[in-house]
Amino acid sequence: MTWFKASCDDGSADARGALVRVLATDLRRTAGAGVCLTGRRLLTCAHVVNAALGQPMLSPRDPGPVSLTVSFPALNGAPARGARLAAWVPPRSVLHQGPVGDDALEWAGDLAVLELDEEPPPPVTPVRWRAMRTGQEVRAWYGGGQAFSYADVRVGPCDDRIGYLDGQLSGAAVDDGYSGGPLWSLTESAAVGLVMGRITAPDAVFSPQHTLRRSWGITWQQVRRELEHVGAAPDGLPADGRAADGRGAGGPGGDESIRDMMIGPLQALLGDPTVRGAHATALAAELDLRTPADGTAPAVEELARLLCTTERALPSLAESLAPTVTGDPRARTALDRLLALGRLTTAARLLSVAEHRVLLGKLEHLTRQDPGLLPRAATAALPYVDLPGSLQAARLAPQAVPGVLRELENWHGDGSPVPDETPRLPALLRVAEYVAAETEGYAAQALQEWSGRVAARLGIHASALGERRADAARWSARATTAGVRVLVDIGRYAKDPADRYRCSVWRVRADGTAARTSADPERPRTGPEIARLVRDIAGSAEGAGDQVALVAVSVSPDALDLPVDEWDGASADEYLPAAPLGEDFHLVLRCPDIRRRSRGVTGDLKRRWNARQQSDALVADQRIGDEMELIRLLKTTHRGTARVIVHGTPARRAQLLRFCLAMGVPIVLWDRAAHGPSDAVHLDATQPDGPVDELPERVRHFRVRAYVDQAMPARPALVWEDAELPLPDALSLADPSEEAGLSEETEQAI
Incomplete structure (x- = not known):
């Protein structure tokens, strides 16, 4: 990118917030790194666990329900805490599925999931995941999390299982103590895999022909498959870099094709550079990006690339454009086309930055007042959907609301008829209407106004929203009256x-x-x-x-x-x-x-x-x-x-x-x-x-x-x-x- 720039030089705060330090049993050495996976669960390499326990690094033997000591660099010296081993994927040979040979340069498996007694406090949060691909610029950290310990590398050949990582001859190199930590894509603001191993020069006089600063990591795609095999894959996280419901373009070629198809509707909507510059500046402010102050506008191609790679960029732009297309069928068609293409990407999401912020605040507040409200409303609003485990329980903790909201964003619209081939009402808006029906006063009115604005931005016919709102009202009346x-x-x-x-x-x-x-x-x-x-x-x-x-x-x-x-x-x-x-x-x-x-x-x-x-x-x-x-x-x-x-x-x-x-x-x-x-x-x-x-x-x-x-x-x-x-x-x-x-x-x- 050239017109859009990061608001600060460090785009890796989320990854460092999720970084885990795995300590050796003597509590003085760093055995390796890890990453916050979901809530109380942490992900690292099996060989990091072996190193912490003093076992041979690539031993496949399951240590059993042992407890390790971990800490979070983001907590600034807070006491370490215990984490028990919850899942074990032993290191194994790529060739014969047996133990890894002493001379092996790469291997398979080698993952471990640790579980804390309770969720760590903020700012420790799980990372987002995306697929690893050739050409990504990624960053890794030493397990201790020191700010100076970052190592920047580029993904070379990547076969969907492992990716080779090459670093420049300046700065830090991936070395001992980095294993198990996240490989963080600065441009996608997501982790794409874990550091696994490094390839070192032979113990001889150095030659320019020797491999230098080459390491390798396991891709998120393979991590997900390995965890699924042992029943430890987290719910609601993307597989193979796609959204949780399987939507998304397959690899970089797919995203590039979508980006190219976005250029037409973007040109129809924002062909005037002055108008494009105004909307792009407003979009950058929502995404916390910097823009030039010289009155210029980004190229349409660069704007399309941003919409394909930056989370919530497309719905945030659509929120800005929606009022301008009212009464203009051709412009509305172009915006609908843009939104339809966005559903094929891994980054667009359903809600804009502002829409997500408002709804998250309302749902967290309502959940604190009534922990059963959101599960109750989701069950009634989506009777034929296999809800995530958090929504199948009787109560929902406020800290679980962001994950639930992210999950609900992934589902397509409902199957009820809509007029004139207009878009279907998304599942999330239906749930919001059912929550509003169970809520009273200004809180209910604010939720309904929010869903009305989002529906209008998405081009949903007012009658479709009205019918779902009536369904919610009837359900709430049935739930609150005694009946026969x-x-x-x-x-x-x-x-x-x-x-x-x-x-x-x-x-x-x-x-x-x-x-x-x-x-x-x-x-x-x-x-x-x-x-x-x-x-x-x-x-x-x-x-x-x-x-x-x-x-x-x-x-x-x-x-x-x-x-x-x-x-x-x-x-x-x-x-x-x-x-x-x-x-x-x-x-x-x-x-x-x-x-x-x-x-x-x-x-x-x-x-x-x-x-x-x-x-x-x-x-x-x-x-x-x-x-x-x-x-x-x-x-x-x-x-x-x-x-x-x-x-x-x-x-x-x-x-x-x-x-x-x-x-x-x-x-x-x-x-x-x-x-x-x-x-x-x-x-x-x-x-x-x-x-x-x-x-x-x-x-x-x-x-x-x-x-x-x-x-x-x-x-x-x-x-x-x-x-x-x-x-x-x-x-x-x-x-x-x-x-x-x-x-x-x-x-x-x-």
């Missing part, structure tokens, strides 16, 4: 047949009061008879529509494993052969007996229920020694826990389940078909720790599949004790015209 609720109380007299139950049913009105049905509670009924009764009442309940009704069934403590959800309510003359309750309703359980007999449980239940969005799930499995340990956890570190997943044998599950309910835990999930701890994985398909308010719907989806495929081993049961839902024995007080309920004798038997 039917309460069922099931019990037995001792004299009743084993497969017969007394049943009382109430419908909950929109105002929260309950009306008891005319069903005879004194007549013993079979499970299918009760299922047909519930179906008839739920279908005719006030407010019935396209929502899935909640059917809350109260049972005695010894009937919590009763398969009520499998009771088939289909009649003989129906077209569909089967209609289990759990297929069409959110069939959940309650246990009023335990709630009535437990001291202080009402207050605990309400407190936990109200905190359900902010609390993590507790897994009660073999790691919890006994019921006293469970009680201790629920009274101390998990005092706010609203959700417990219970595993183990049937007898142990029953014991732990009752104590959970007695401690006021409102949401308990277990597999009533499980035989022991090894069956715990069968519940994973329900995403037990996913967004909490969608758990009944996820369980219903699982049940639908399980009823069709009897080979599915799990049969999930769910206690869902909504604190605002009255208990069956108190419902008659809300509607004095009805009978008092089951007889005293019946209540004692239930």
Whole structure:
């Protein structure tokens, strides 16, 4: 570049912020370098780990879960900390996949992932990654991170696995202690690989014919493949230098072709040098670049190159151009063409610098207020997208928002129809609309105004955004209204047949009061008879529509494993052969007996229920020694826990389940078909720790599949004790015209 220049001479601050120093066991020597990969995970070379442990450098033997000492030069002398070995890719021969020979000049593998106990503080941050290519100017540092220790090299031959690196005869050379550190491209502001080894002259009189200052590194493309092979590849990071969704031009030739195709629309939009200079100057300010003060403009070719190689340059330019193309169809077409080409590059991204800064600030603020908001909104907005793990959890930490935002930027627009072949609404804007629908006041208005501006800049038709905004509003209304609720109380007299139950049913009105049905509670009924009764009442309940009704069934403590959800309510003359309750309703359980007999449980239940969005799930499995340990956890570190997943044998599950309910835990999930701890994985398909308010719907989806495929081993049961839902024995007080309920004798038997 000539017109655009870096604002300072050092374009490597991000890389030095991610640099890791790996110390030897004596804590006095630097064994090598590393780089912050994601959060708590660090990446280095396996031979650096061997050097730190005093082992032969290229030994392939896995050291096991050892702990090493690392420090971060960016933290200016902060204490070193421990990092355990989390993944090991041993050095191996390129030729025969065995150990590396003593005379080998290059090898494969040789990677290690270390994990810290907690994320390092700012300014330590993960680097961005791009593909290594021939011709890149890259920089490496000694593991100690001293500012003077940088070594500048140029990538020579690069076969997508390794790249050879040649340095000039001035400045530092890549040497011992550089291995494992990032190779940083100053022009792309990204790491493209790791320093791996160097090629030295023979121990003889120096000759001008000897190889001098040549080293080599492993490409990011190969690093990613090696980590994927051992299951340690980080989510959301690009593979082979592309965006995480696989978009991008394949190598430098592809990017050059895209750059050349950008020249036409750029010439149409910015053919006037004066106009081009004004927009380019504004763009440089957004990207923190310097420009000449002589009133000149960059060449169109140089501007196209900047748009292809600098992150957020293209959307930032489009943000500046969008107001000028309003009412000019030809200019709008040229801008749309430019944006379409940008989606083929590795650098453009979706949002401009300013758009990204504004949205990031809003989402971090909202996440601090409600950690479950973004996962909840993303799950509803993108029901058919395989969300990253951070969005599948019930809560999101504010520091995870930048990574989530980066991931959401990668997804294409939704599949809903749009008018006049206009662009589709990007997934990120849809999520923003769903977040706004769950937010109130000026915060919601500001988010909607933000998405409106971005949509206009992208050329999205106003009706398309309006439809998605209406979808979000309907979803939020469904999430916040009670909907159809039917309460069922099931019990037995001792004299009743084993497969017969007394049943009382109430419908909950929109105002929260309950009306008891005319069903005879004194007549013993079979499970299918009760299922047909519930179906008839739920279908005719006030407010019935396209929502899935909640059917809350109260049972005695010894009937919590009763398969009520499998009771088939289909009649003989129906077209569909089967209609289990759990297929069409959110069939959940309650246990009023335990709630009535437990001291202080009402207050605990309400407190936990109200905190359900902010609390993590507790897994009660073999790691919890006994019921006293469970009680201790629920009274101390998990005092706010609203959700417990219970595993183990049937007898142990029953014991732990009752104590959970007695401690006021409102949401308990277990597999009533499980035989022991090894069956715990069968519940994973329900995403037990996913967004909490969608758990009944996820369980219903699982049940639908399980009823069709009897080979599915799990049969999930769910206690869902909504604190605002009255208990069956108190419902008659809300509607004095009805009978008092089951007889005293019946209540004692239930």
